Structures are given as C-alpha cells and as structure tokens.
Amino acid sequence: MTTKERSQPRILVTGVGGSIGMAIISALEAGECSLIKLSQKGMGAGDLVADFGDDAELANAVGTIPGALDGIVLAHGMLQPGPLARVAPLEWRRLLDVNLNSLYTILHSATPKLQAGASIVLVSSTAGFDHSPVGGPHYTVSKWAINGLVRHLASELGSSGIRINAVCPGWIDNPMGRAFLTDAQIEAGLAEIPLKRAGTPSEVASVIKFLLSDEASYVTGALLPVSGGVQ
DSSP, X not given: OOOTTOSSOEEEEEOTTSHHXXXXXXXXXXXXXXXXXXXXXXXXXOSEEEOTTOHHHHHHHHHTOOSOEEEEEEOOOOOOOOOGGXXXXXXXXXXXXXXXXXXXXXXXXXXXXXXXXXXXXXXXXXXXXXXXXXXXXXXXXXXXXXXXXXXXXXXXXXXXXXXXXXXXXXXXXXXXXXXXXXXXXHHHXXXXXXXXXXXXXXXXXXXXXXXXXXXGTTOOSOEEEESTTOO
C-alpha cells in the first residue's frame, strides 16, 4: 500500500484462519490489495501452508513467494491459559515457537523481498505492556518479546525506508477469548474497560489497514493499543 507504482500492493498475511485474520483479509481486499495468505497447517486455507513450528519448512514456504512485497501482516498466534505450575516446558516452547519464533523466521525470510517504503504490522497484545489475565506466562512473554522486536527492527529497518509497528488488541470478542472464560468472567472484564465493551476483529483490521497505508508514512516503532482504553 505504500508503493505508488503498484496498482495492487502485494501483502503477505498470516493468521488467515482466525477471526482477526479474516477481518484483515476482508479489509485489505476491499482496499484492492493482492494478498499472499500463509497459514499454519490445519488452521485455514492459505496460498501457502507450513508448520509454523518448523523453521526450515516455514522459511522454504516464504522463499517460494515470487517478486517483491509491499507489506507483511503477521496475525497468527495461539492462546493457552495456565499458571506456572501447570505450564509444562514443552507447552512453553510450543507456544513460543508459534507466537514468537515463527514471526522471526518469516521476517528473516520475507524482509529481503520488501521494497523501500514497505510496511510490516505484527499483531501483539496489551499483554505485552503488563500481563494477560487469560493466557499463561508463556503467552505474556511472547507478547512482550514481539513488542521488543518491533522497537528493535524499527531502528534497524528505518534507513531502508521500511516501517514496522505492532497493533496490541485488548479484549476482542472472538472465539479464542471466549473459549477460556465464563460469562461471569467476561462481564467482570468488560466492566473494567473504559468504553464498557469488547472490540471487534474489524476494528483491529481497520488500524492495521491504516498502518499499511501512506497515511501512516511517518509511523514506525509504535505499539498501538486497540483496547477500549485498557493498556
């Protein structure tokens, strides 16, 4: 979206099987972008499919993308609850593989394909500012790490004219969040939000669309809450 010469900017998108990912696809396709959808095996139909826990397989899938890219949106991830005593080391590593290490693998492979003026958006969480009231410690750690990665790469990639930002959703009304909470817990959580409601996947997608656009051409390194006032 940041390259004037392209009538249809080419954007790599992950997380296509989730509610936020589907909203992103809808928003970007409405903006006449050409999307390359990369999905985790068993998690939605993408143009490319890979095991996000397998670095070599994932890098190979990204490597098959022909031509240049104008943007990257990494919206995949998993949520797993549990206190420290119940999160086994194997579960810790698996979540970090999906939520964090796979992002690095994709960026390592895809960033050389980006044109000057391209934009990267990572979907993080308000858990990356404090902690997750739903996810376990491994989930919170993954989101803090994503936010740190954005801050580092904004400095590193800026001289190449490439921007990178994180969108940090708070309470979003989707199946992933509802799966781990009772109605009473949901009601109590909403009461703590200044806007007194949950957000929607389309509201997250709208912010991502903005960050990809020329209207955000001087925005990089931002950790932008989409949270109704909670951060």
